[in-house]
Amino acid sequence: MNKADLVNVVSAQTGATKTDVSSIVDATIETIVDSVVDGKKVSILGFGSFEPRDRSARQGLNPKTGEKIAIPAKRVPTFSAGKLFKDRVQG
Known part of the structure; x- marks a missing residue:
């Protein structure tokens, strides 16, 4: 949809x-x-919540060459489904 x-x-x-x-x-x-x-959390009862999360910097690998690369810290949006939503999806 x-x-x-x-x-x-x-x-x-x-x-x-x-x-x-x-x-x-x-x-x-x-x-x-x-x-x-x-930076606020948005909760919608029965649906879920949206919030920002900070990811710390970390080491990664270039899949083509195998060499190590630095992945910088960043802020990402996340969604967590609410209990009612999860229950309805599971049937």
Whole structure:
């Protein structure tokens, strides 16, 4: 499912126009991204949580040559699925 599919399904379920749903989806995603960029955790009950995590610098290997390379420290976004989400996926 892509964003257009999501907009179509939510529009059909709620009766709202596709334009309105698209604006709401865009605003929701933008708010989540901005919060994680600011270092905040975003929790959506029953769905999951988004948060930034810091990865430390480490050594890696170039798969082609086998030589060691330095991988710099960086901040990455993470998602943890909530219990309800996990339970529904597992059936």
